[in-house]
Amino acid sequence: MLKSPRACFKEIPENLIFHLKRFDYDVMTGMRSKINDAFEFPHEIDMAPYHIDYQKNTSSPCVPDMFELVGVLVHAGNAESGHYYSYVRERPQNSPGPQSWVEFNDMDVTKFDPTGIADQCYGGFTEATAYSHRFQKNWNAYMLFYERMESRSSNEVPLPMTSGVPAKCPVPPEIERRVALSNAQFVRNYCMYDPAHALFARRFLEQLREVNNGTCSENHSIEKEAIWLSLEYLERVLSRSKDCSDFTKMLTSLQKVIGSCALCCNLALDWVKVHEHALRNLLLRCPNPKVRKEFASMIVIALQHLKKHEPYAYGFQDYGDGDPESSEKELRALGVFSHIATRLMELWTTLPSHARGWDDYFSLLTDMASLGVHEKHLLLNRSFLKHGLEILVVEHGRSSRLRSEHPHYAQYCRLMDKGRRFSLVKLTELLSILLEKINLAVDPVSRMQERRFNLRSMPLTRQEDELMQLGSELPRSKVICIFLEKILSSGYCSEATLSIVRMMTLAEPQFGMHDAVQKTIINGINIEPAHLAEPYLQAAIPFCEATPSVDSAQAMIRYIAGEVDTIAEHGGQEHLTFFAQARRIVNLRDNFEPGIFNRIVLRSVPQWAPALLHFREEHVRVSTVDLLKHLVFNHDIQTMDDEEHAQLIETAARDLQVACVRRCNGLVQLQKSLDSKTVEPITSVIKYCISNYYNPEEDLRAIAEADGKFHGCQSFQSHVR
Numbered sequence: 001m002l003k004s005p006r007a008c009f010k011e012i013p014e015n016l017i018f019h020l021k022r023f024d025y026d027v028m029t030g031m032r033s034k035i036n037d038a039f040e041f042p043h044e045i046d047m048a049p050y051h052i053d054y055q056k057n058t059s060s061p062c063v064p065d066m067f068e069l070v071g072v073l074v075h076a077g078n079a080e081s082g083h084y085y086s087y088v089r090e091r092p093q094n095s096p097g098p099q100s101w102v103e104f105n106d107m108d109v110t111k112f113d114p115t116g117i118a119d120q121c122y123g124g125f126t127e128a129t130a131y132s133h134r135f136q137k138n139w140n141a142y143m144l145f146y147e148r149m150e151s152r153s154s155n156e157v158p159l160p161m162t163s164g165v166p167a168k169c170p171v172p173p174e175i176e177r178r179v180a181l182s183n184a185q186f187v188r189n190y191c192m193y194d195p196a197h198a199l200f201a202r203r204f205l206e207q208l209r210e211v212n213n214g215t216c217s218e219n220h221s222i223e224k225e226a227i228w229l230s231l232e233y234l235e236r237v238l239s240r241s242k243d244c245s246d247f248t249k250m251l252t253s254l255q256k257v258i259g260s261c262a263l264c265c266n267l268a269l270d271w272v273k274v275h276e277h278a279l280r281n282l283l284l285r286c287p288n289p290k291v292r293k294e295f296a297s298m299i300v301i302a303l304q305h306l307k308k309h310e311p312y313a314y315g316f317q318d319y320g321d322g323d324p325e326s327s328e329k330e331l332r333a334l335g336v337f338s339h340i341a342t343r344l345m346e347l348w349t350t351l352p353s354h355a356r357g358w359d360d361y362f363s364l365l366t367d368m369a370s371l372g373v374h375e376k377h378l379l380l381n382r383s384f385l386k387h388g389l390e391i392l393v394v395e396h397g398r399s400s401r402l403r404s405e406h407p408h409y410a411q412y413c414r415l416m417d418k419g420r421r422f423s424l425v426k427l428t429e430l431l432s433i434l435l436e437k438i439n440l441a442v443d444p445v446s447r448m449q450e451r452r453f454n455l456r457s458m459p460l461t462r463q464e465d466e467l468m469q470l471g472s473e474l475p476r477s478k479v480i481c482i483f484l485e486k487i488l489s490s491g492y493c494s495e496a497t498l499s500i501v502r503m504m505t506l507a508e509p510q511f512g513m514h515d516a517v518q519k520t521i522i523n524g525i526n527i528e529p530a531h532l533a534e535p536y537l538q539a540a541i542p543f544c545e546a547t548p549s550v551d552s553a554q555a556m557i558r559y560i561a562g563e564v565d566t567i568a569e570h571g572g573q574e575h576l577t578f579f580a581q582a583r584r585i586v587n588l589r590d591n592f593e594p595g596i597f598n599r600i601v602l603r604s605v606p607q608w609a610p611a612l613l614h615f616r617e618e619h620v621r622v623s624t625v626d627l628l629k630h631l632v633f634n635h636d637i638q639t640m641d642d643e644e645h646a647q648l649i650e651t652a653a654r655d656l657q658v659a660c661v662r663r664c665n666g667l668v669q670l671q672k673s674l675d676s677k678t679v680e681p682i683t684s685v686i687k688y689c690i691s692n693y694y695n696p697e698e699d700l701r702a703i704a705e706a707d708g709k710f711h712g713c714q715s716f717q718s719h720v721r
């Protein structure tokens with residue numbers, strides 16, 4: 001500090017503030033860093049030597065100009081995050097004796113012993129103790145405040161003594177008013193978050209019916225007061241407190257009330273309908289996953305109850321002619337179901353800001369769609385399918401118009417680029433359940449309004465159709481189903497994903513996406529590392545179940561079998577599971593002979609089995625042998641009725657033996673050291689095939705050749721430990 005004589009002052013003010021350079025910037029890494037080195041500073045400093053008069057003539061006598069330390073601003077933390085607090089010396093000092101200092105740390109103001117300044121403000125390392133090593137402190141002085149001693153002693157007016165607390169002086173009325181307001185707010189918050197207050201609010205609900213001898217009042221006015229108060233309380237207070245047990249208790253009490261009276265149910269849903277921020281706060285914004293989930297489930301339960309007991313309020317036009325599901329009418333736009341759907345659609349543009357609530361939001365919509373076909377129809381015509389598909393295709397190059405026309409999609413893409421992750425799990429479920437009542441094989445309608453309610457099936461709109469088909473119009477080599485690729489590449493494949501693949505493929509050839517779906521699946525199979533192919537392998541199953549083309553099913557399985565050779569260290573189990581499932585597929589069309597998938601998998605055995613027979617994981621090797629038993633070894637080909645099948649098994653077994661020998665020779669060429677346990681399954685299979693699928697009399701040459709090739713591999717044996 002001021003070591004260089006070049007730094008000098010023309011004039012030295014009453015107060016000096018020194019700013020210590022504690023933060024640095026690395027131009028190479030672009031990162032800020034904090035300097036925690038030790039830096040000692042004096043309690044008093046003479047500034048006279050730094051005045052220009054003295055610097056001009058250093059031989060002249062120097063009259064001391066003394067300054068005294070009166071405050072330190074401390075920074076604790078690193079360059080990215082931290083906390084500031086300060087130590088301030090009381091002045092004038094009321095009592096004689098040692099200096100009196102005070103620490104200001106947010107709302108806490110406490111006495112501070114100035115002998116602690118070195119430890120708390122100089123930085124550097126802590127002292128090693130018997131219990132801990134020394135480490136570099138991340139708290140240290142950031143700014144120093146000095147005051148000229150002479151001027152203070154002349155201005156000093158001691159205030160009347162107050163005992164034990166820091167000195168008090170008159171406060172300007174404006175500041176006093178603000179302090180009083182802030183204190184009042186503090187006390188109010190304190191009381192609001194008091195568990196006793198939560199209990200008080202809950203009792204309102206619990207004792208609601210007692211005042212009316214166990215039933216609701218006729219006009220439901222006090223019920224409305226109590227239900228709305230508790231919902232308000234849930235939103236404003238309980239959902240924001242750290243411990244959500246009071247939230248759960250309150251919600252349980254609320255459910256008890258609304259679960260026994262449809263009108264009370266309607267009141268609760270009305271509150272959601274009237275309060276435009278309620279769903280956003282409780283379903284999307286709230287950081288507590290339990291709160292989001294429980295609130296969504298309350299809405300679904302209330303809707304179910306209302307549908308059953310007050311169908312008119314729920315949204316059905318007329319009730320009394322039996323099952324509302326059989327009604328030809330649509331759900332009224334003035335019903336509660338429709339209002340909640342409207343509120344949810346209003347939140348669409350805010351979705352990018354609330355990644356944490358995606359699963360809760362889409363889960364609620366999925367549950368609402370599961371309430372019935374009318375509900376699905378309403379949600380379809382409120383664009384939930386269309387917008388859901390938009391989310392899945394919006395990142396793609398072909399969707400630049402969506403991004404430029406809708407700022408929220410542009411925002412979503414920016415956040416994705418920055419690495420923010422949005423769960424697609426429940427969105428996929430919603431799409432799957434909405435598509436359940438869609439007939440993809442018929443021509444789309446041009447506008448939403450033209451999609452009338454139909455209990456059995458409804459068409460897509462042109463826009464929905466275009467979104468689903470996006471990618472199929474690309475040049476032949478690049479054809480892909482963009483929205484499906486987005487779901488599969490998210491790494492998660494649920495029953496909903498499989499169901500979407502099945503529905504699309506079943507709508508062929510009319511739907512026109514057959515090749516695009518097939519290409520999308522195949523493109524994902526040869527991904528590295530190979531276990532990431534799992535969603536694609538799973539999706540291949542419903543494709544084979546639903547495709548109208550035997551050739552396509554066969555090509556899909558052959559392609560996957562051909563890829564197994566390249567999987568190396570990963571994905572053994574995933575591929576094995578595929579073949580185990582594939583052999584049992586029953587195609588839903590009538591042009592597939594029974595057992596055809598077993599035969600396709602059997603024919604491909606020589607392609608996929610060798611790599612899995614000596615895969616690095618033991619359970620994969622063992623399960624591969626098991627699967628081969630089912631496909632090949634357990635069948636006695638001499639006594640089988642189906643000669644064609646017997647022939648197929650024999651060919652597969654011989655080809656398998658050849659492929660396994662080739663694989664072993666390959667391993668020798670790689671000069672890898674081989675573990676006898678790892679190669680045991682593949683060598684046993686070779687031996688088993690030689691002794692069981694060659695006729696000793698007719699196939700002498702073949703046996704000699706096969707055996708010779710295998711045993712001739714002296715080097716193979718020598719590689720085996």
Ligand SMILES: [Zn+2]
Nearest residue numbers: 216261263264
């Ligand atoms: Zn009631």
